[in-house]
Amino acid sequence: MNNSMITIKNVNKIYDNTTALHDVSLDIKQGEFIALVGMSGGGKSTLLRLIAGLEQPTSGSVTINDSSTDSLMRVMFQEDRLLPWMSVLDNLSFGSKDKNTKAHARQLLDLVELGDYANHFPNQLSGGQKQRVALARALMTDPKILLLDEPLGALDALTRRKMQDLILDICQKQNLTTILVTHDVEEAARMADRIVVMKNSTNSYEETCPKNRNVGQIGLVADRVLGEILEEPTLEKQTA
Numbered sequence: 001m002n003n004s005m006i007t008i009k010n011v012n013k014i015y016d017n018t019t020a021l022h023d024v025s026l027d028i029k030q031g032e033f034i035a036l037v038g039m040s041g042g043g044k045s046t047l048l049r050l051i052a053g054l055e056q057p058t059s060g061s062v063t064i065n066d067s068s069t070d071s072l073m074r075v076m077f078q079e080d081r082l083l084p085w086m087s088v089l090d091n092l093s094f095g096s097k098d099k100n101t102k103a104h105a106r107q108l109l110d111l112v113e114l115g116d117y118a119n120h121f122p123n124q125l126s127g128g129q130k131q132r133v134a135l136a137r138a139l140m141t142d143p144k145i146l147l148l149d150e151p152l153g154a155l156d157a158l159t160r161r162k163m164q165d166l167i168l169d170i171c172q173k174q175n176l177t178t179i180l181v182t183h184d185v186e187e188a189a190r191m192a193d194r195i196v197v198m199k200n201s202t203n204s205y206e207e208t209c210p211k212n213r214n215v216g217q218i219g220l221v222a223d224r225v226l227g228e229i230l231e232e233p234t235l236e237k238q239t240a
């Protein structure tokens, strides 16, 4: 049985004179957690945008192997993108008066441990709390695919670590197919089933992470991945 959720086949994405993606192929299984890492400008966010359907490839194909609905996929960004004039609860339910919608929103706030903050406004929350609201909001439509574009980049190390555990726990329990773009190789090694390194706009290196890994294994995987990333010639060398 083919249980692949996302199939990316020979994708190229060219903007004017810039090749953002070159011959990228990737098969992502249902329930798999993928981390995309690599040098700045390597095409990570571009690939995420193509998967989200926000842009189209120049050539090649991105196929989502599920009956497409609007709620299939949700993206979470580095900025929380909450509406400042709405309470936390309304940010999830978009002000809906529907009892079921509100109950679902409250359930999700409990899930992200913010049950007591439903009536707060975004400016009354810490950065980590705002990102937890953003996570709860992303889950409102019961998506099957979660796309995470550096969602923890602005958080301090301790909050970041707690958010990593929370996201992992939710993704596992809800069997979400997840793609995380991150600059933090240790975060990738801690969270992902598979790490894909974008090198010269190509996904030329992959690392499968051991299950139930310990701290030592996380460190080893992170080191190897970092070594792969740093092998890439600098931008100056590429254009020379």
Ligand SMILES: Nc1ncnc2c1ncn2[C@@H]1O[C@H](COP(=O)(O)OP(=O)(O)OP(=O)(O)O)[C@@H](O)[C@H]1O
Pocket: 015, 016, 018, 019, 020, 038, 039, 040, 041, 042, 043, 044, 045, 046, 047
């Ligand atoms: N809309 C656009 N128009 C023109 N060029 C773009 C556009 N979006 C991305 N690019 C270029 O494509 C390349 C890949 O960009 P992308 O943002 O995908 O990289 P990234 O790996 O996510 O980088 P970072 O880690 O810095 O966020 C870069 O050279 C970038 O300048």
